[in-house]
Structure formats: C-alpha cells, structure tokens
Amino acid sequence: MSADTVPVTGWGRTAPTAARLIRPRSYEEAVAAVRDCGARGSIPRGLGRAYGDAAQNAGGAVIDMTGLDRVHAIDAAGGTVLCDAGVSLHRLMEVLLPLGWFVPVTPGTRHVTVGGAIGADIHGKNHHVSGSFSRHVLSFELLTADGEIRTVGRGTPLFDATTGGMGLTGMILTATVQLQPVETSLMSVDTERARDLDDLMARLTATDHAYRYSVAWIDLMARGAATGRAVLTRGDHAPLEALGTRARRDPLAFRTPRFPAPPAYVPDGLLNRTTVGLFNEFWYRKAPRARTGQLQSLSAFFHPLDGIPHWNRIYGRGGCVQYQFVVGHGQEEALHRIVRRVRENRCPSFLAVLKRFGDADPGWLSFPVPGWTLALDIPASLPGLGTFLDELDEEVAAAGGRVYLAKDSRMRPDLLAAMYPRLGDFRALRARLDPRGVFTSDLSRRLTL
Numbered sequence: 001m002s003a004d005t006v007p008v009t010g011w012g013r014t015a016p017t018a019a020r021l022i023r024p025r026s027y028e029e030a031v032a033a034v035r036d037c038g039a040r041g042s043i044p045r046g047l048g049r050a051y052g053d054a055a056q057n058a059g060g061a062v063i064d065m066t067g068l069d070r071v072h073a074i075d076a077a078g079g080t081v082l083c084d085a086g087v088s089l090h091r092l093m094e095v096l097l098p099l100g101w102f103v104p105v106t107p108g109t110r111h112v113t114v115g116g117a118i119g120a121d122i123h124g125k126n127h128h129v130s131g132s133f134s135r136h137v138l139s140f141e142l143l144t145a146d147g148e149i150r151t152v153g154r155g156t157p158l159f160d161a162t163t164g165g166m167g168l169t170g171m172i173l174t175a176t177v178q179l180q181p182v183e184t185s186l187m188s189v190d191t192e193r194a195r196d197l198d199d200l201m202a203r204l205t206a207t208d209h210a211y212r213y214s215v216a217w218i219d220l221m222a223r224g225a226a227t228g229r230a231v232l233t234r235g236d237h238a239p240l241e242a243l244g245t246r247a248r249r250d251p252l253a254f255r256t257p258r259f260p261a262p263p264a265y266v267p268d269g270l271l272n273r274t275t276v277g278l279f280n281e282f283w284y285r286k287a288p289r290a291r292t293g294q295l296q297s298l299s300a301f302f303h304p305l306d307g308i309p310h311w312n313r314i315y316g317r318g319g320c321v322q323y324q325f326v327v328g329h330g331q332e333e334a335l336h337r338i339v340r341r342v343r344e345n346r347c348p349s350f351l352a353v354l355k356r357f358g359d360a361d362p363g364w365l366s367f368p369v370p371g372w373t374l375a376l377d378i379p380a381s382l383p384g385l386g387t388f389l390d391e392l393d394e395e396v397a398a399a400g401g402r403v404y405l406a407k408d409s410r411m412r413p414d415l416l417a418a419m420y421p422r423l424g425d426f427r428a429l430r431a432r433l434d435p436r437g438v439f440t441s442d443l444s445r446r447l448t449l
C-alpha cells in the first residue's frame with residue numbers, strides 16, 4: 001500500500017492540509033490502514049467531492065476507498081445491488097442502466113462513491129419524493145475503530161449515526177442499496193421561468209408533488225423586482241412510449257459527453273460580479289418561458305458539469321465556498337432575508353439552486369429536513385466573505401435551520417448543536433465506539449464532532 005504525504009483538499013479547493021494518503025486494494029489492507037493509522041487518526045475518503053474539509057485529516061491518514069470498487073451482486077428482479085463502498089455512482093449507472101435500474105438518489109455529480117453518499121447522506125432533485133440516500137440503503141458493513149467489521153441494518157443507532165456521520169463512526173466497506181426501476185435512460189423535462197422568489201416558491205409549493213425530480217436555478221445577482229428570479233426544471237424518467245423510433249433501438253444507452261478541461265492555471269477573479277452578472281442574465285433569458293416534455297439525457301438533466309473535467313479550477317487558486325442551508329416550512333421570511341442579503345452583498349454566484357425538501361430521514365447528522373434549501377457557490381477570495389457567512393449562519397440557526405456539513409469548510413462550532421439536535425447522541429456514540437479517536441478529520445476537529 002502506498003502512503004505518500006500529500007496536500008488534500010475538498011472540491012472547493014479551500015483549506016488544503018497534508019496527510020498520508022493510503023489506497024487499500026483489499027479489505028485486509030483497509031483493516032491494516034486503520035489499525036496502523038497513528039496518533040492523528042484516519043478518515044475514509046471517496047472521490048473528494050465534498051466541497052469542504054470532511055475527507056481531510058491534517059497530519060494523519062486519509063484512506064482513499066476508490067481502490068475497493070467491486071460490484072458484488074445485482075438482483076435484477078428485485079432491484080438491489082451489493083457493492084464496495086468505493087464504487088462510484090457513475091460506475092453503478094454504467095452497470096445498472098442496461099438492466100433497467102437507476103440509482104435511487106443522485107447528487108449534482110455522479111462522481112461520488114457509495115461510501116461518500118452514505119457518509120454525507122446525500123440528497124438529490126427527488127428528495128421531496130424519495131428522501132435522502134440512506135432511505136434506500138438496506139444495510140452496510142462497517143469497519144469500526146476496534147478493528148471489527150459489523151453488519152449494520154436499518155433502525156439501529158449505528159445505522160442512524162453513520163448515515164450523515166461524515167465517516168466518523170467507521171469505514172463503510174460494502175453496502176446493499178435498493179434501486180429505482182427505469183424504462184429508458186432519458187428524462188422527460190418541463191421547464192418554466194419564475195419572475196421572482198415569491199413566484200418561484202408558489203410554483204414549487206403548488207405543483208412539486210406532480211414531479212419525481214424538481215430543482216430551480218436561481219439568479220442571485222438579479223435586483224429590484226426580479227430578485228430571486230429563477231428557471232425551474234422538473235421531470236421524471238421518460239417511459240418507453242415517449243421515445244422516437246431511433247431512440248427506441250437502444251432505450252437504456254448511457255451517454256456521457258466530455259468537453260475539454262479548463263487549463264491547470266486559471267487567473268483569480270475570472271468569476272466576478274460583472275462576468276457572473278452577464279452569465280446569469282444570459283442563462284435566464286436563454287431558458288424557455290414554459291416548455292413541457294423535452295427529452296434530455298440523464299447526464300444533461302442531473303450532472304451537466306460532469307462533462308467538464310476539473311471544472312472547479314475556474315474559481316482560480318483561491319477556490320470556492322459552497323454554502324448550503326435549509327430552513328423549515330414557515331420560515332419563508334428568513335429565506336427571503338437571506339436571498340436579499342446575498343443580492344445586496346453582490347456575491348457572484350452562478351451555481352445557485354433552490355429546492356423544497358420532503359420528509360427527513362433518521363440520520364442523526366443527516367442534513368435534509370422538510371423546508372427550503374438554498375445552495376450557492378461563491379469565490380473564496382471575495383472580500384469579507386468569512387464575516388458575511390458567519391452572519392448568514394446566525395440567521396439560519398435563528399430560523400431553526402442548518403448548514404450542510406458536506407459543503408462546509410469554515411463554520412464555527414458554537415451554532416452546531418442548535419442546528420443538529422442529535423449532536424449529543426452522536427458525540428456519545430463516538431466516545432463509546434471510538435474512545436481513542438481513530439476516526440477523525442479536519443471537519444471533526446474544527447467542529448468538535
């Protein structure tokens with residue numbers, strides 16, 4: 001097993017720290033990596049798509065799980081898959097789509113591992129219908145700090161501590177996941193524009209239940225009456241009968257376009273108030289006012305940025321902060337205030353999305369709760385960003401909301417208990433299960449998880 005000391009960052013490329021990066025190729029090597037991790041402990045890492053410092057461990061070991069990437073068994077009749085935690089959702093799509101199955105939940109990139117999907121209890125555009133990833137996990141095998149491998153089933157404290165537990169209860173080795181049946185690999189998509197935030201929220205509230213997938217891109221640079229204007233895209237997997245004769249020849253084909261990557265060096269400041277303002281204006285105007293039933297590929301609908309390798313370089317050396325929070329139903333005024341503040345601060349954000357979450361899942365540190373979630377990217381070099389986001393954290397916490405740990409690299413620990421009421425249970429379980437802190441990360445040290 002190689003173990004070079006290298007700088008490790010999240011997808012936002014802020015706060016890099018040096019760690020021994022170990023890539024086990026067998027369960028035995030994974031057990032040995034944890035056993036021999038040393039005083040600074042270890043943290044499992046998937047494909048490093050968490051934006052912040054969740055899969056980093058300064059001075060310790062980071063265990064790259066992508067070498068454990070076997071799909072062990074597929075039940076093509078019942079729609080379940082048993083696979084290693086290092087398998088990516090991209091790989092699962094390649095293997096499962098020809099059999100008429102799709103992953104039950106996908107985030108905005110398919111380049112995440114099953115272990116990372118469980119560790120962050122990820123959500124997708126179907127959260128209001130299907131909940132988060134853990135709702136579809138039947139069981140997993142977890143290597144705990146004492147070196148034991150435990151089979152963990154639903155409805156147990158260890159299951160609920162691990163789903164959303166950011167890799168801190170142990171290392172997931174394998175998982176069994178329930179899948180979503182599909183007839184085709186195309187999506188049938190309805191698009192509409194919303195003229196402002198009120199209009200957007202009214203549309204989402206009135207008709208979201210009619211769609212399996214729903215999300216809104218929101219223009220956070222628009223001012224005045226247009227504040228919060230948005231493009232709403234909603235849809236479902238296209239049935240076979242929606243396809244034309246040509247597409248019907250291979251209805252489950254999985255096509256993934258690939259564009260050139262940005263250069264390794266992109267000057268800071270490329271994404272600024274002017275360029276992002278122009279982009280947002282173009283993006284809003286380009287969208288149809290209302291269109292129904294457009295057929296789109298899975299990758300165009302779910303993962304448009306995956307076609308551009310290393311697209312995160314466009315933020316320059318400073319990287320980007322992703323800020324994602326949720327506030328409950330009834331807290332619409334808080335959402336309005338935050339959107340107004342982001343607009344007044346003129347944060348140059350071109351990847352801002354608003355979504356309505358459905359019911360929560362039981363993970364103790366799982367992020368989604370019923371309500372409104374807004375995610376926005378901001379160049380980390382924006383002057384005054386730290387203080388500004390601290391103020392937003394306070395606004396979110398005062399509204400009973402929370403910030404998403406998988407995106408975080410900067411929050412202070414004092415608001416965490418208010419945001420995550422099961423934090424005490426999580427800490428107590430970790431203290432019992434892992435008294436020496438074998439599993440630890442930059443995130444867990446910063447937030448005293």
Ligand SMILES: Cc1cc2nc3c(=O)[nH]c(=O)nc-3n(C[C@H](O)[C@H](O)[C@H](O)COP(=O)(O)OP(=O)(O)OC[C@H]3O[C@@H](n4cnc5c(N)ncnc54)[C@H](O)[C@@H]3O)c2cc1C
Binds near residue numbers: 112172
């Ligand atoms: C473009 C983009 C879009 C995104 N969209 C969404 C979205 O729509 N919804 C959403 O929820 N998230 C979204 N994310 C975040 C991403 O889905 C999560 O951060 C996910 O956890 C990343 O998985 P990963 O395999 O890259 O894990 P990493 O980023 O490497 O690790 C994430 C966490 O999982 C833990 N982990 C990884 N493997 C294991 C394992 N085997 N056992 C135990 N713990 C493990 C790590 O310790 C860490 O705490 C997005 C990220 C990007 C870059």
